[in-house]
Amino acid sequence: MQDLASTLNPSLRSWVASANTPGTDFPIQNLPYGRFRTTPHEAWRIGVAIGDQVLDLRAAGLIHHADMPQLLAMSRAERVTLRCLISQALAQGSAQQAALEKALLPQASVEMGTPCDAGDYTDFYVGIHHATAVGKLFRPDNPLLPNYKWVPIGYHGRSSTLNATGTSFPRPCGQVKAPEAEAPSFQASARLDFELELGIIIGRGNDQGHPIAMAHAEDHVFGLTLFNDWSARDIQAWEYQPLGPFLSKNFASTISPWMVTLEALTPFRRPFERPATDPQPLPYLSSTENTSQGNFDVKLEVLIQTEAMRQAGLPFERISYSNFTEAAYWTVAQMVTHHTVNGCALRPGDLFGSGTLSGPKPEQAGSLLELTQGGKHAITLANGEKRTFLQDGDAIALKGWCEKDGATRIGFGECIARVTAAKS
Numbered sequence: 001m002q003d004l005a006s007t008l009n010p011s012l013r014s015w016v017a018s019a020n021t022p023g024t025d026f027p028i029q030n031l032p033y034g035r036f037r038t039t040p041h042e043a044w045r046i047g048v049a050i051g052d053q054v055l056d057l058r059a060a061g062l063i064h065h066a067d068m069p070q071l072l073a074m075s076r077a078e079r080v081t082l083r084c085l086i087s088q089a090l091a092q093g094s095a096q097q098a099a100l101e102k103a104l105l106p107q108a109s110v111e112m113g114t115p116c117d118a119g120d121y122t123d124f125y126v127g128i129h130h131a132t133a134v135g136k137l138f139r140p141d142n143p144l145l146p147n148y149k150w151v152p153i154g155y156h157g158r159s160s161t162l163n164a165t166g167t168s169f170p171r172p173c174g175q176v177k178a179p180e181a182e183a184p185s186f187q188a189s190a191r192l193d194f195e196l197e198l199g200i201i202i203g204r205g206n207d208q209g210h211p212i213a214m215a216h217a218e219d220h221v222f223g224l225t226l227f228n229d230w231s232a233r234d235i236q237a238w239e240y241q242p243l244g245p246f247l248s249k250n251f252a253s254t255i256s257p258w259m260v261t262l263e264a265l266t267p268f269r270r271p272f273e274r275p276a277t278d279p280q281p282l283p284y285l286s287s288t289e290n291t292s293q294g295n296f297d298v299k300l301e302v303l304i305q306t307e308a309m310r311q312a313g314l315p316f317e318r319i320s321y322s323n324f325t326e327a328a329y330w331t332v333a334q335m336v337t338h339h340t341v342n343g344c345a346l347r348p349g350d351l352f353g354s355g356t357l358s359g360p361k362p363e364q365a366g367s368l369l370e371l372t373q374g375g376k377h378a379i380t381l382a383n384g385e386k387r388t389f390l391q392d393g394d395a396i397a398l399k400g401w402c403e404k405d406g407a408t409r410i411g412f413g414e415c416i417a418r419v420t421a422a423k424s
Helices: 068-072 076-090 097-103 128-138 214-220 233-239 288-293 307-311 332-340
Strands: 033-037 045-050 053-056 104-106 121-124 154-156 162-164 173-176 185-188 196-202 221-228 253-255 299-305 317-323 351-353 395-402 410-420
Touching: 053 097, 097 104, 173 233, 196 299, 196 332, 214 221, 214 288, 214 332, 221 332, 221 395, 221 410, 253 410, 288 332, 299 307, 332 351
Parallel strands: 121 351, 162 253
Antiparallel strands: 033 045, 045 053, 053 104, 121 154, 173 185, 196 221, 196 351, 221 253, 299 317, 299 395, 395 410
């Protein structure tokens, strides 16, 4: 049996030719999991991305069920064992090639769903540059509230409106109050925004009343995805006090189809460091392993395609870029531990959003709210169009990947959705 390190070997090649193409998101060193189907009425199948193909794990005989929660609930040792079996089966020279070729389908020929059914969804706020930039818009002298550097802040989201990539959604409506108005009005949001985030998919759960310690937190994380937490900033400004986001956030969120496992991310771990002048995490949020390798070096970018660009045949255009290591003030393990420290139970498939992952530079902002300084300064696209916030017909694409010398580049695929006109 292979070990984990051998599945990450940069010299490993697959008999699936497209997996060996330079720059592919899905080489044999990645092997992310997702759900797909070939017709609209069939049950979802569990697949692994390999090059431009998807391997049906059940048809390949590598699993004996199509139950994603059962797969997510595996222990870390079981996950590694399955990864090794898949890697061995897809490697060049595998005796299983002839049998597995029948279980391969082109990704372009299948429908991808959300990677799992999320029973619960929590959105965190770990992007310190985003929190600081947004805070400056409203509190120039005190952008970060006192608890930010002590507590991984989060709020409970709405899992019923989590959408698969490629799913359009209508512009949300709600109450909006202009600063000079005496009363709010009901209208379609005029300040619709994207948020560049990573999704954290929970694997094995915990029993209520049994917190997950830092030493075991990552054992409960299956993998990471791309995540866009759409936001109606004008609705948000009127409703967010005293209890935080509500209708401004729960109308739509978009998630990418592939879960990149923590095992695949092993070569791209980074130390978790805080400035010496900042408070260090309380003991329950600290561990030696988290300090030495708790961060993940995931490069991120945001692209836009307006309706005019689409009609003219123009491709998506990049408007921002970032990196998870630079952006996040709290790690994946700290989010898991803090979420459960009060006895909260997590279940396989639960989703965490990281919060907006803006970098330290203005051009690395993970939202239009920041890029346009609250709508005051429009960004100009290559075709001359300007944007302060999203217009009907605009599509946003998120991309993510990891690369470094001595390791094979892996990617997250794409997270894409388009805004349509309001329903009412």
